[in-house]
Amino acid sequence: MANWTASSNDALHLSLVRANKDKEALGDNEEYENFHPTFTYPIYGEDEQIYGYSDLVIDLRFASGSLAQFLDVRYSAKLPSSTLDDVRGTFEKCIPEGYYRNEAKFLARVEEDAVSFRPPGEKIASYTRVASNTATKGKGAAVTLPEDDPDAIVYEVWHATWNTPGFREYHRRMQLFILLYIEAGSYINEAEDSWEFTVLYEKRKRRTTPVTETYHFVGYSSLYPFYCFPDKVRLRLSQFVIVPPYQHQGHGSALYKAIYEYVLSKPTISELTVEDPAEAFEDLRDRNDLAMLLAHTAFMSEGLGSEAVSHDGGRVGRGRTSAKGKGKTAGGKLGPPSDRAWLERWRKELKIAGRQFHRLVEMLIQMHLNPADARTAKAYRLQVKERLYRFNYEVLAQLEEKERLEKLEETFQTVCEDYRRILAMLR
Numbered sequence: 001m002a003n004w005t006a007s008s009n010d011a012l013h014l015s016l017v018r019a020n021k022d023k024e025a026l027g028d029n030e031e032y033e034n035f036h037p038t039f040t041y042p043i044y045g046e047d048e049q050i051y052g053y054s055d056l057v058i059d060l061r062f063a064s065g066s067l068a069q070f071l072d073v074r075y076s077a078k079l080p081s082s083t084l085d086d087v088r089g090t091f092e093k094c095i096p097e098g099y100y101r102n103e104a105k106f107l108a109r110v111e112e113d114a115v116s117f118r119p120p121g122e123k124i125a126s127y128t129r130v131a132s133n134t135a136t137k138g139k140g141a142a143v144t145l146p147e148d149d150p151d152a153i154v155y156e157v158w159h160a161t162w163n164t165p166g167f168r169e170y171h172r173r174m175q176l177f178i179l180l181y182i183e184a185g186s187y188i189n190e191a192e193d194s195w196e197f198t199v200l201y202e203k204r205k206r207r208t209t210p211v212t213e214t215y216h217f218v219g220y221s222s223l224y225p226f227y228c229f230p231d232k233v234r235l236r237l238s239q240f241v242i243v244p245p246y247q248h249q250g251h252g253s254a255l256y257k258a259i260y261e262y263v264l265s266k267p268t269i270s271e272l273t274v275e276d277p278a279e280a281f282e283d284l285r286d287r288n289d290l291a292m293l294l295a296h297t298a299f300m301s302e303g304l305g306s307e308a309v310s311h312d313g314g315r316v317g318r319g320r321t322s323a324k325g326k327g328k329t330a331g332g333k334l335g336p337p338s339d340r341a342w343l344e345r346w347r348k349e350l351k352i353a354g355r356q357f358h359r360l361v362e363m364l365i366q367m368h369l370n371p372a373d374a375r376t377a378k379a380y381r382l383q384v385k386e387r388l389y390r391f392n393y394e395v396l397a398q399l400e401e402k403e404r405l406e407k408l409e410e411t412f413q414t415v416c417e418d419y420r421r422i423l424a425m426l427r
Contacts, residue, residue: 019114052084121160125258305332
């Protein structure tokens with residue numbers, strides 16, 4: 001007996017299709033050719049179910065660079081049209097007009113775009129990976145090579161706005177990934193002119209004469225500037241997605257670092273903020289921000305009261321330690337208690353949002369704190385609790401003093417446990 005109800009997540013098959021010559025470099029790797037969404041409720045409803053078809057397949061393919069789209073809906077049987085869901089019509093509301101229905105014409109477009117497509121906008125960053133062999137399914141290992149090395153895969157980050165020629169149309173094809181991979185994700189309003197974007201591409205070289213370069217979409221982020229008195233803007237990171245074939249390979253961190261370096265390079269931007277980050281992105285942000293601070297010799301040297309600091313955050317040279325020789329006391333600006341004026345100076349220079357910066361400082365103190373030193377442990381506890389109280393003032397102020405103190409202690413312990421989890425990722 002046919003099953004007439006299908007999971008829309010399972011039924012939707014996604015592909016990033018490359019030209020035939022470019023597929024050869026990937027080896028035996030099918031991950032680019034068939035992967036599934038995490039969410040389809042923005043398209044097919046909260047239950048993510050489609051009724052009326054047996055063996056339903058929604059085949060959505062993208063040209064790997066230009067993201068030109070092909071959509072096909074297949075099934076082995078269907079119920080009378082008066083009772084079934086409109087699969088194609090519903091999907092068409094979320095993608096731009098002009099997608100391909102003819103497979104042969106779409107594949108011809110893929111071949112054409114492979115040599116003609118170039119990213120719209122301005123390149124702002126790049127990094128390399130080693131080209132992998134067939135045994136590793138085409139995933140580049142995280143080893144740096146010169147960009148002109150024949151075994152290097154180059155990844156480039158491009159910056160664009162609505163005013164970038166061709167980008168508005170490109171974004172309309174790209175934005176579907178927001179619905180499919182970001183919970184509660186939604187399309188942004190094109191009428192808001194200030195949006196900025198950073199798009200990450202993989203650049204491959206065909207070993208031909210002359211050499212042909214091809215670009216393949218990896219992920220992107222949307223950014224929005226807000227006025228910051230008196231003459232700057234805060235740049236808010238709004239959406240951030242890496243498509244599944246490239247996930248868990250460090251590309252998210254690379255894109256985030258490129259955005260941060262872009263912020264540092266712009267005198268008109270005061271800081272980088274993040275809009276309601278998901279837990280996975282918050283971890284990515286914390287890891288990269290911490291690694292940046294630990295590698296910042298001047299900041300760590302002043303913070304720990306040392307003449308020099310190793311890149312892994314360890315202390316070298318002069319600096320006061322606790323009686324047992326482990327951890328640190330208040331010999332440096334980090335404290336505890338931290339020197340607030342010093343922190344604010346560095347926060348502005350590093351362009352990190354206030355809450356995020358103070359969380360990072362608390363993690364760094366915990367990393368170097370000797371728990372056997374009761375005085376500094378108490379100073380640290382008070383410093384964290386003061387921030388938590390200020391951040392949650394409206395809720396805590398309504399509680400009786402005893403309950404408020406208990407709640408603060410409970411929150412402090414939860415925060416410290418989370419800091420230990422994050423710090424463990426760095427090790």
